[in-house]
Amino acid sequence: MDWNHWRKEFPITERVTHFNHAGVSPVSRRVVEAVGKFGSEALVVDRALQQGWEERTEKARAAFATLVGAHSDEVAFVKNTSEGLSLVAAGLDWRAGDNVIAVDNEYPSNIYPWFGLRRWGVETRLVRTRRGRVHVDDVAALADQRTRLLSVSFVDWNSGARTDLRPLAEHCRERGMFFCVDGIQGVGAIQLDVEASGIDFLAVGGHKWLLAHEGCGCLFVSRRVNPQLHSVLHGWKSVTDADTYLPYHFNPRPDAAKLEPGSPSHLAAHALGAALDLLLEIGPAQVEERIMEITDRLATGLRTNGAEVLSPWERGWRSGIVVFRRGDDPQGLCFKLNQRGFVVRVRGGGIRVAPHFYNNEEDIDRLVVALGEV
Numbered sequence: 001m002d003w004n005h006w007r008k009e010f011p012i013t014e015r016v017t018h019f020n021h022a023g024v025s026p027v028s029r030r031v032v033e034a035v036g037k038f039g040s041e042a043l044v045v046d047r048a049l050q051q052g053w054e055e056r057t058e059k060a061r062a063a064f065a066t067l068v069g070a071h072s073d074e075v076a077f078v079k080n081t082s083e084g085l086s087l088v089a090a091g092l093d094w095r096a097g098d099n100v101i102a103v104d105n106e107y108p109s110n111i112y113p114w115f116g117l118r119r120w121g122v123e124t125r126l127v128r129t130r131r132g133r134v135h136v137d138d139v140a141a142l143a144d145q146r147t148r149l150l151s152v153s154f155v156d157w158n159s160g161a162r163t164d165l166r167p168l169a170e171h172c173r174e175r176g177m178f179f180c181v182d183g184i185q186g187v188g189a190i191q192l193d194v195e196a197s198g199i200d201f202l203a204v205g206g207h208k209w210l211l212a213h214e215g216c217g218c219l220f221v222s223r224r225v226n227p228q229l230h231s232v233l234h235g236w237k238s239v240t241d242a243d244t245y246l247p248y249h250f251n252p253r254p255d256a257a258k259l260e261p262g263s264p265s266h267l268a269a270h271a272l273g274a275a276l277d278l279l280l281e282i283g284p285a286q287v288e289e290r291i292m293e294i295t296d297r298l299a300t301g302l303r304t305n306g307a308e309v310l311s312p313w314e315r316g317w318r319s320g321i322v323v324f325r326r327g328d329d330p331q332g333l334c335f336k337l338n339q340r341g342f343v344v345r346v347r348g349g350g351i352r353v354a355p356h357f358y359n360n361e362e363d364i365d366r367l368v369v370a371l372g373e374v
Contacts, residue, residue, distance in 0.1 A: 060273025084203030096121030132161030160321025169198025235261030301368035
């Protein structure tokens with residue numbers, strides 16, 4: 001694989017070394033081209049053009065489904081992870097006394113949607129992680145007969161620990177609980193098959209590892225639980241035969257797109273589609289292997305320079321996130337590295353580095369050298 005070929009897709013490499021794909025990522029040239037194409041087409045609108053937009057949006061839906069091992073009818077477009085999880089929280093039937101289990105020290109996107117259930121008398125219980133990972137026995141200790149749902153992250157935002165999803169899914173299935181996953185810190189970097197992992201709901205924003213803009217993401221709703229999730233947003237697009245405006249009827253769509261109430265954001269979907277096409281063109285397995293290679297090189301260089309790698313390093317636990325500590329002033333160290341053109345952040349008690357496939361060995365080596373100098 002000629003990784004320098006793909007590197008040319010990202011002009012940011014000519015300005016700074018971006019290691020913050022766990023935050024907000026730069027987009028590729030082809031994403032910019034997709035946005036520009038839509039803008040040019042929108043200067044003149046006609047029926048044929050709008051039909052082409054619809055087709056391109058549906059291709060983006062199918063691309064996300066392919067990436068995560070889903071069917072297209074199990075995917076709804078959302079603005080971000082928070083919206084996707086909120087649609088799940090608001091769309092299930094709850095009774096006073098029910099409870100959900102979420103993760104302590106989790107990013108708020110996967111906490112506040114469940115806190116919002118308090119008005120229905122639903123409690124949110126927080127399970128503690130071990131080295132950033134959720135374990136089945138800890139979930140079992142918190143659960144009872146009124147536990148309806150478990151929500152975890154595919155990858156922990158602070159440590160980079162990858163969650164072993166299948167045992168948690170099996171625990172939920174055995175006890176009649178829904179299994180919900182925030183996938184934004186893993187999908188696009190680490191391979192994920194929603195069916196093999198036993199996931200009921202998966203929410204993913206596009207602006208991190210998927211390498212798209214902020215403002216568009218996807219929500220996976222498994223066919224097996226779709227009938228139990230009601231849409232709380234209703235409009236002309238959320239019913240069958242949506243193009244027949246009169247007479248009125250209220251027959252909700254049977255697929256995940258029932259959660260999309262009105263005119264779609266074709267611009268955002270086309271941009272996301274271009275980013276997804278890039279990942280699929282390279283290959284999810286190849287992307288993951290490349291990220292593992294360069295983070296291996298990073299960890300070796302960090303340890304050589306006296307830094308402590310805080311992220312779990314067993315292969316099944318690893319992700320694209322590497323958190324390290326050197327000295328007792330991570331804020332000061334982060335500031336100095338930022339000044340030298342390395343986009344990194346303070347997380348998990350150290351410096352979080354999150355490279356993607358287009359970062360190369362030279363990027364890694366320059367960071368290690370800079371660490372020794374500062």
